[in-house]
Amino acid sequence: MPQSKRCLLKRLGMSKKTIYALFDDKEPLFIETVNYCFEMSKLSEIQILEDESLGTLEKIKRILIVLPESYIHIDWRKVYAGKDKFPAVYGEIKARIETDWHKTIELIEQRIEEGVIKPISIPVLKAIVQATFEQFWIVLN
Numbered sequence: 001m002p003q004s005k006r007c008l009l010k011r012l013g014m015s016k017k018t019i020y021a022l023f024d025d026k027e028p029l030f031i032e033t034v035n036y037c038f039e040m041s042k043l044s045e046i047q048i049l050e051d052e053s054l055g056t057l058e059k060i061k062r063i064l065i066v067l068p069e070s071y072i073h074i075d076w077r078k079v080y081a082g083k084d085k086f087p088a089v090y091g092e093i094k095a096r097i098e099t100d101w102h103k104t105i106e107l108i109e110q111r112i113e114e115g116v117i118k119p120i121s122i123p124v125l126k127a128i129v130q131a132t133f134e135q136f137w138i139v140l141n
Contacts, residue, residue, distance in 0.1 A: 030089040038096045041066055049103060057116055060107050064129060097130055 012019075023029040044066045048059050083090035108125070111117040 027086050027088055030086055031092050034089060034092050034096065042100070045103070056107055056111050056114075060104065060111065060117075063104050063107070097133055101126060 019029065023032070045063050048054065048062045048066065051059070054062070079090070079093065105122055105126075108117065108120075108122065112119050
């Protein structure tokens with residue numbers, strides 16, 4: 001077994017047998033990992049939204065760049081490269097990036113109405129951010 005797998009199993013306090021008792025194969029395990037990472041991102045977003053010391057504009061800036069510390073250890077090139085081998089995992093990542101924008105959109109629309117942000121097409125802004133994140137996968141690490 002490669003050193004990285006032994007290290008992961010040790011950190012989890014589980015044996016390989018235990019992991020495969022929980023997951024039939026790698027793909028469901030990877031999907032759960034993706035969901036965990038995005039849930040951590042959502043927790044970071046909630047903390048930003050609830051931070052009364054931040055103004056709306058600062059909240060927008062922070063939400064658009066929120067990446068939990070757990071992302072630092074992910075080799076996004078491998079994630080992107082694995083889209084053919086694990087299409088369901090790639091699809092889950094893509095779906096998570098494309099959904100759950102309502103709080104961010106509300107903040108942006110609020111600032112546009114207040115005249116703090118120049119009017120911008122929300123679908124265009126969303127497409128720009130999504131495309132940026134997808135390119136980020138390729139070049140990170």
